[in-house]
Amino acid sequence: MISSLSAHWHYFWLVIASFIAGVMNAMAGGGSFISFPVMLSMGIAPIQANATNTVALWPGQLTSVAALRGDLRRDLLPVVCAASVLGGVSGAVVLLNTRQITFLHMVPWLLLGASLLFGISGPVSRWLRTRSAQPHANGAVAIVPLFFVLLVVCFYIGYFGAGSGFLILSALALFGVEEMHALNSLKVLAACLSNFCAVVTFVLSGAVIWHYCLISMVFAGVGGYVGAQYARRMNADVLRTIVVITGCLMAAYFFWRIG
Numbered sequence: 001m002i003s004s005l006s007a008h009w010h011y012f013w014l015v016i017a018s019f020i021a022g023v024m025n026a027m028a029g030g031g032s033f034i035s036f037p038v039m040l041s042m043g044i045a046p047i048q049a050n051a052t053n054t055v056a057l058w059p060g061q062l063t064s065v066a067a068l069r070g071d072l073r074r075d076l077l078p079v080v081c082a083a084s085v086l087g088g089v090s091g092a093v094v095l096l097n098t099r100q101i102t103f104l105h106m107v108p109w110l111l112l113g114a115s116l117l118f119g120i121s122g123p124v125s126r127w128l129r130t131r132s133a134q135p136h137a138n139g140a141v142a143i144v145p146l147f148f149v150l151l152v153v154c155f156y157i158g159y160f161g162a163g164s165g166f167l168i169l170s171a172l173a174l175f176g177v178e179e180m181h182a183l184n185s186l187k188v189l190a191a192c193l194s195n196f197c198a199v200v201t202f203v204l205s206g207a208v209i210w211h212y213c214l215i216s217m218v219f220a221g222v223g224g225y226v227g228a229q230y231a232r233r234m235n236a237d238v239l240r241t242i243v244v245i246t247g248c249l250m251a252a253y254f255f256w257r258i259g
Contacts, residue, residue: 010042011215018056018216022223025060027230030118030243031223032057032162033111035216037250044209046104047095050160051202052209056216058199060224061192072189073182079143083150084157084190088197091158095198096205108254110160115247117163118240141176149175150190157194158201162247164191 017038021031032053039049095103149171157164168187177183202208 013038014042014212014215015219018219019223019226021057021216022060022220022225023227024223024243024246025057025220026224026227027239029165030114030162030247031220033115033243033247033250035220036162037111037253039212039216040107042212044212045100046107047098047100048207048209050095050103051092051198051205051207052213053216054161054195055199055202055208056213057220058192058195059217060220061188061195070185072185073177076141076146076177076182076186077189079147080150080186080190081193083147084154084193085197087151087154087156088158088194089201091155091160091194092198092201093158094155095159096201096207105258108251108258110162111247111251111254114160114163115244115251117166118247119244120166146171146175154190154194157191158198161191161195161198164194 017034021033021035023031024034025031035057036049036053039053040046044052150168153164153167153171156167165187168190169183172183172186177186
């Protein structure tokens with residue numbers, strides 16, 4: 001009996017981590033800081049762990065796109081969609097062709113970089129809200145530069161992805177998108193579409209560990225529903241601080257483990 005429980009103990013941690021990741025994604029993002037390290041700790045190879053985690057958490061993004069579809073700027077859909085598809089697929093393909101040991105040594109740096117992105121996203125988001133407080137007409141957007149910058153960001157999403165929302169927002173704002181609702185909806189669309197392309201690539205390549213993925217998907221969905229109920233009641237700065245601290249702790253753990 002005890003040996004049976006011990007053999008299946010890792011499933012308990014996966015359930016807990018997936019639920020917490022779903023709650024975090026619904027409230028502030030950064031759920032991968034919890035679910036991805038737990039999958040690694042279960043003995044899943046680094047690239048398969050990242051692929052499985054991406055597939056498990058993707059359905060929660062789809063519901064966000066549906067909720068925000070009315071705020072999308074139709075004139076920017078072609079460039080955002082094209083960059084998302086090309087970047088998401090290419091990032092996923094490069095990940096699958098990266099050596100396991102190479103990616104494992106990149107993990108703490110990726111976690112640390114994503115944590116820092118979350119940390120600086122607060123002031124930038126406040127600046128964007130201030131800038132969009134006054135009504136503006138849809139201004140001219142530098143389409144070609146925007147495409148290439150989004151392509152790089154979406155490549156990162158396909159490869160790893162944590163903290164990418166801030167990068168998308170910054171790219172859109174930098175090249176002329178000012179209205180906050182449009183920024184947020186386009187951000188969610190780009191992240192969702194890039195991750196979908198990565199998901200399809202991972203599934204077709206056989207990189208997904210399905211019995212772990214399905215468990216994580218179900219409980220991340222439950223966590224996302226619970227998190228959505230409390231998201232508006234929580235202070236955004238407190239949530240962001242929790243995400244940043246979590247990411248930095250996970251990065252420190254992997255620096256220690258690998259070093």
